Amino acid sequence: MEPKYIAYHFTVEPKEVGVEILLAELGEKAFESFIETEEGLSAFVQESLWSEDILEDIYILDSEEFKITFTKEEIEQVNWNEEWEKNFDPIDVDGICYVRAPFHETKNAEYEIVIEPKMSFGTGHHETTYMMMKHLLAMDVKDMEVLDMGCGTAILAILALMKGAKHADAIDIDNWCYLNSIENGERNNITNMDVFEGDASILTTEPKYDLVIANINRNILLEDMHAYVKTMKANATILFSGFYTEDIPFIQTEAEKLGLEYISQLERNNWVSLKFIKK
Numbered sequence: 001m002e003p004k005y006i007a008y009h010f011t012v013e014p015k016e017v018g019v020e021i022l023l024a025e026l027g028e029k030a031f032e033s034f035i036e037t038e039e040g041l042s043a044f045v046q047e048s049l050w051s052e053d054i055l056e057d058i059y060i061l062d063s064e065e066f067k068i069t070f071t072k073e074e075i076e077q078v079n080w081n082e083e084w085e086k087n088f089d090p091i092d093v094d095g096i097c098y099v100r101a102p103f104h105e106t107k108n109a110e111y112e113i114v115i116e117p118k119m120s121f122g123t124g125h126h127e128t129t130y131m132m133m134k135h136l137l138a139m140d141v142k143d144m145e146v147l148d149m150g151c152g153t154a155i156l157a158i159l160a161l162m163k164g165a166k167h168a169d170a171i172d173i174d175n176w177c178y179l180n181s182i183e184n185g186e187r188n189n190i191t192n193m194d195v196f197e198g199d200a201s202i203l204t205t206e207p208k209y210d211l212v213i214a215n216i217n218r219n220i221l222l223e224d225m226h227a228y229v230k231t232m233k234a235n236a237t238i239l240f241s242g243f244y245t246e247d248i249p250f251i252q253t254e255a256e257k258l259g260l261e262y263i264s265q266l267e268r269n270n271w272v273s274l275k276f277i278k279k
Contacts, residue, residue, distance in 0.1 A: 004047040005032075005075040008055075012040035013067040018060065020217060022068070025058045027174055040068070047074070091126055093133045099155055111162050115153045115184045128215050128241040131266040131273035132156050135239050136213075141165045144210035147203075147231060150220070150242070154181035154195065156213045158188050165211070168193045171202065200224035207233045215273075218243040222254050229258045232278045237263075241273035248272055 012018040019041050023034060026041075030049035035042045045054065055061060061068055090107075091099040098109035102116060129152075136156065142164035148157035151170035161168055170181050170193055178197035185193045196202060200223075212228050214221060221240055228238060238260065240251055245267060251274060252262060260276035267273075 004077065005044045006047055006050045007073040007075050008043045008045075008070050009037070009073065010040040010043070010068055010070045015040055018066045018068065021060045021066075022058070025060055027176070029054055029058075044075075089126065091130055091133070093130060093137060096137055097133055097159060099129075099133075111159060113155055113158050113162070113184075114187055115155060116180070116187065127268045127271040128273065129155060131268055131271065132213060132215050132239055132241050133159055134266055135273060135275055136160055136163065139163075139211075139237070141211060145208055145233075147171070147209045147212045147228070149200070149212065149214040149224075149228060150216035151181050151195070152177050152215070154184050154193065156215065157181075157193055158184065158190055160211065160213070161190055161192055162188075166192065169209075170195045171198060173197070173199045200227040203227050203231050205230050207231065207236075209233065210236050212236065212238040214238065215241045218247045218250060221251060225254055226258055229260065229278065234278060236278045238276050238278070239273060240276070241271070243272060245270050245272050248274065 010022060012022060019036060022041055026034070026043050029045070031043045031045045033044045060066055088101055090101070090104050092107070096109060097111040097113070098107045099113045099115060100107070102114055106112065133156065136159050141160050144160070144165045146157060146160045146165045146168040148154060148160070148168055148170040151157055151172045154170045157168040157170040172178055172181065175197060178195055181195045185195065207230070209231050210233055212232055214228055221242065232238060243251065248265070255262070255276050259279050261279050263275040263277055265272055265274045
């Protein structure tokens with residue numbers, strides 16, 4: 001018998017930052033899946049794991065910086081493929097790389113990555129992923145040691161390995177992302193990727209990586225950038241994304257303080273990805 005679910009549908013203003021914080025807080029609870037919507041976020045929890053106080057210490061709900069309202073709905077069962085198919089679009093990068101879910105049709109592309117989404121994100125997520133993939137597709141990553149920090153579904157680590165990288169470490173603080181990255185590695189027949197659950201505190205302090213990929217958000221990047229740089233070999237490349245055009249000066253100032261040299265950037269709908277080299 002399929003489990004029953006309780007769904008919470010949140011309207012969030014301002015949306016982009018608010019959804020990110022709300023998602024992080026709800027992720028500490030028993031919620032099983034999330035779907036970003038035009039208004040904000042829908043979160044799903046099995047009825048057997050639900051309790052009246054499930055939102056009791058979700059601090060953003062009481063924040064004066066955000067206006068958040070929600071409705072609650074009981075659902076007999078959830079067809080996740082149907083839900084994700086409505087909300088999760090494939091990512092097609094210049095016809096060269098195609099990222100799809102199992103329920104999407106295959107496409108003739110040089111690199112095809114199949115992921116089973118445990119969470120479905122909207123445009124913001126895809127913009128940053130898209131730009132990071134464009135960076136990777138333009139690079140020669142053959143035989144590189146790669147770090148994918150805040151890996152999410154491990155799309156970027158998987159692409160680097162498909163392009164000939166020697167090995168990748170994929171790290172995410174979220175348990176679902178950790179488990180999903182392992183699954184996606186197996187689904188794409190990747191055998192040279194290790195996945196870890198944690199944050200920057202688990203990183204090596206020895207120069208190990210030729211390429212670091214960090215698609216997170218401005219605050220985390222600024223806080224942990226020094227830890228990423230310590231892991232980089234001389235002349236290693238680091239790719240940043242997960243922030244807006246107006247955040248560039250903050251990221252660039254911190255990067256240059258740490259001995260990184262600006263190389264290039266990509267912009268897409270006010271989202272940005274920056275490329276630096278370790279001097």
